[in-house]
Amino acid sequence: MGEFDLIARYFTRPVRRSPLGVGDDCALLQPGPGMQLAVSTDMLVEGRHFLSTVDPRALGHKALAVNLSDLAACGARPLAFTLALALPQVDEAWLEGFSEGLFALADAHACELVGGDTTRGPLAINITVFGEVPAGQALLRSGARPGDDLWVSGTLGDARLALEAFRGTVSLPQAAFEAARARLERPTPRVALGLALRGVASAAIDVSDGLLGDLGHVLRRSKVGATLEAGCAPRLLDALRHGLALPPERIEDLVFAGGDDYELAFTAPPGRRAAVEAAAAATGTPVLRIGRVDAEPGLRLHDAQQRPLTRRFAGFDHFGA
Amino acid sequence: MGEFDLIARYFTRPVRRSPLGVGDDCALLQPGPGMQLAVSTDMLVEGRHFLSTVDPRALGHKALAVNLSDLAACGARPLAFTLALALPQVDEAWLEGFSEGLFALADAHACELVGGDTTRGPLAINITVFGEVPAGQALLRSGARPGDDLWVSGTLGDARLALEAFRGTVSLPQAAFEAARARLERPTPRVALGLALRGVASAAIDVSDGLLGDLGHVLRRSKVGATLEAGCAPRLLDALRHGLALPPERIEDLVFAGGDDYELAFTAPPGRRAAVEAAAAATGTPVLRIGRVDAEPGLRLHDAQQRPLTRRFAGFDHFGA
Numbered sequence: 001m002g003e004f005d006l007i008a009r010y011f012t013r014p015v016r017r018s019p020l021g022v023g024d025d026c027a028l029l030q031p032g033p034g035m036q037l038a039v040s041t042d043m044l045v046e047g048r049h050f051l052s053t054v055d056p057r058a059l060g061h062k063a064l065a066v067n068l069s070d071l072a073a074c075g076a077r078p079l080a081f082t083l084a085l086a087l088p089q090v091d092e093a094w095l096e097g098f099s100e101g102l103f104a105l106a107d108a109h110a111c112e113l114v115g116g117d118t119t120r121g122p123l124a125i126n127i128t129v130f131g132e133v134p135a136g137q138a139l140l141r142s143g144a145r146p147g148d149d150l151w152v153s154g155t156l157g158d159a160r161l162a163l164e165a166f167r168g169t170v171s172l173p174q175a176a177f178e179a180a181r182a183r184l185e186r187p188t189p190r191v192a193l194g195l196a197l198r199g200v201a202s203a204a205i206d207v208s209d210g211l212l213g214d215l216g217h218v219l220r221r222s223k224v225g226a227t228l229e230a231g232c233a234p235r236l237l238d239a240l241r242h243g244l245a246l247p248p249e250r251i252e253d254l255v256f257a258g259g260d261d262y263e264l265a266f267t268a269p270p271g272r273r274a275a276v277e278a279a280a281a282a283t284g285t286p287v288l289r290i291g292r293v294d295a296e297p298g299l300r301l302h303d304a305q306q307r308p309l310t311r312r313f314a315g316f317d318h319f320g321a
Numbered sequence: 322m323g324e325f326d327l328i329a330r331y332f333t334r335p336v337r338r339s340p341l342g343v344g345d346d347c348a349l350l351q352p353g354p355g356m357q358l359a360v361s362t363d364m365l366v367e368g369r370h371f372l373s374t375v376d377p378r379a380l381g382h383k384a385l386a387v388n389l390s391d392l393a394a395c396g397a398r399p400l401a402f403t404l405a406l407a408l409p410q411v412d413e414a415w416l417e418g419f420s421e422g423l424f425a426l427a428d429a430h431a432c433e434l435v436g437g438d439t440t441r442g443p444l445a446i447n448i449t450v451f452g453e454v455p456a457g458q459a460l461l462r463s464g465a466r467p468g469d470d471l472w473v474s475g476t477l478g479d480a481r482l483a484l485e486a487f488r489g490t491v492s493l494p495q496a497a498f499e500a501a502r503a504r505l506e507r508p509t510p511r512v513a514l515g516l517a518l519r520g521v522a523s524a525a526i527d528v529s530d531g532l533l534g535d536l537g538h539v540l541r542r543s544k545v546g547a548t549l550e551a552g553c554a555p556r557l558l559d560a561l562r563h564g565l566a567l568p569p570e571r572i573e574d575l576v577f578a579g580g581d582d583y584e585l586a587f588t589a590p591p592g593r594r595a596a597v598e599a600a601a602a603a604t605g606t607p608v609l610r611i612g613r614v615d616a617e618p619g620l621r622l623h624d625a626q627q628r629p630l631t632r633r634f635a636g637f638d639h640f641g642a
Binding site (some may be wrong): 019020021024025026027028029030031033036037038039040041042043045046047048049065070071073074076080083084085086115116117119120121122124126128130131133135138140141198204205206221257 | 341344345346347348349350351352354357358359360361362363364366367368369370391392394395397401403404405406407433434436437438440441443445447449451452454456457461463499512525526527542
C-alpha cells in the first residue's frame, strides 16, 4: 500500500466543523468569534514513550490523549488535530487498531482529524491538537497566587507503577496490575474538568512528568512557592484500593514523581473551594486538595505533623539520567 | 543538558504577535477578524528526507521551508509554528546550527515558534505551521477548470539531480552541483507568490513529490484532466544553465518526476495571464506556462509536435518502491 492509499484508507474522514480537512496542502480552521486557538504538540517515540508490545488501539488512544490533556490544562475545548506518523512498514492490522483507538477518543471529544503526514521511518507519532478558548480565559501556569489552594484531579502514580511492573521492579496483584496498566495505556484527559475550571482555577498544568516537576513549572512561572501535604499520597495511588501494599516512601515516589498521569494540578483561591467542588461534581472528576501556595519560592513537602520532608524525588526528563 | 534547558537555550524566544508562546501547556494563536487558520504538518526522518551528513543549518532551514511551502500553496500568510524534535543525543553544535537555520527562515517570514516538544529518539523533525487567509480565499487543489492554463514557478528537477549526484548515479560539473545542492538543501518556499496569486489562480499545489504526481492530485480533486508540453522540460532544469549536458529523457525524468522542488504548480484562466505575470514580477518569482487543463480526465504529455508521449514516469511515494 502506498502513502496516499494508506492515508485514504485509515486517516481520511469528512470534516464537520472545520472548513477544510485532509487532502489539500493545508487544512483550514475557523475559531469562533472572540476565540483564541490553543495549540499543543507531543511526539511519542517507540521505546521512550511506549513499549513495542503495546496494543495499537491503546497507542492510538494515548497519542491523542496526551495532547487533549494539554488542552484540558488550558481550559480549551478540543476542535481538531493533525497526525504525523513515521512507520517502519505498512502493517494493516496495526493501522486498523491504531486508527480505531485514535478515532474513538477523537469522536468522544468531537475533535476531528484535519491533516497529517505519513512517512517510512522508526515508529514515531506526532499529534498537534487545536482547541478554542475565549480570549483572555485560558488557564495559564502563571496565575497562582500566595494563599491559593493546591488541587489535583483523579489519581497519581499508577501509570508509573504499571511501567515498573513491566520492567519487573515490582510485582502486583492482578487487579492492581490491570487498573494500573489501564492508567498507563489509556489515560483519561481531563477535558471537561479543564473547561469547568475556567474562571475558577488561578493556574493549571497537566501532570505528565511527575507532580513535583510539573508543579515546579507552575511555581516558577507564577513566581511563588508551595507547601504540599505528603500525607495525601496514599489517597492518590489507586492501586492501594486494589489490594497492593507498598512502603510509604515508595508510594510517595510514585505519586509525587511518577509521571504519565495526565491529571490536572491546579490552584484556586480558598474562596473558590465550593466552585472547585462543583466543577468536579459536574464533570464526575474526583479532586483532592493537597497543599497551598506560599510567597516563599520553592516546593516544600510536609508530613502529617507539619514537619518538612527533605528527601529528594527524581523528576522525569526525556534527556535526564 | 536536560530537556527543559535545551528548550530554554535553543528554542525559546519571545512571541510578538501570538498571545502566548513556548512555556505553557498550550500556545495561543489569535487569527485576525474574518481570517481562517491554515494548518500543515510535515515530518522529516533521517535517511528518508535528509542525509545524516547534511549541514544542520540547512536542515533547520528545510524543515521549516517544506511547511511554509504548504502555506504558500494555499495563499496563506505565515503566522507561527510548533517544532517537535526527536534527537538521538544532545549535540550542542548540531542544535546551534539547526536552530540558526530554522530561525533565519522563520524571521524572514515573520513566522514565530510558539511551542514544541523534544524527546530522545531516532532523529526526526516534525513542524506544524500556521498561517492566516481571509475566509473563502484560500487557494485549493479543487478549483481547476477546463481551459485554464497550467503554470509552474521557478525551476524543477535540480533537487533530485543533487540527490542523484550524492547517490553517485550522475556526475556533475562543480557549478551545476553547487546550484543543485542548494536547491535540495535550501529550497525557497514561494510564500510571496502564493499570496499574490490569491484571487488570480484557480487552483494550486506545492511540488514536493514530483510535478506529475502532484498535478495528479489537483486534477483528481478538480475532476479535470490536463495536457502538459514536454518541451518545457529543458527550460525548467536550472543545472542546464550551469554547464550540464543530459539526454532529453533524463531531463524529463528530473523535471516531471524529480520531487523535493517546493515550487508552486497552479492553474489560472487564460484571461488572467497578465495578472499571473504581474504577480510573478511583483514577487520576483519566475513562472512558466507549461500546459492547459482539459475536461478529459488524466494527465497527457505532448512533444513539440503535439504528439502524445506515452512513456512512464515514476512518482515519488514514501511507501512506494
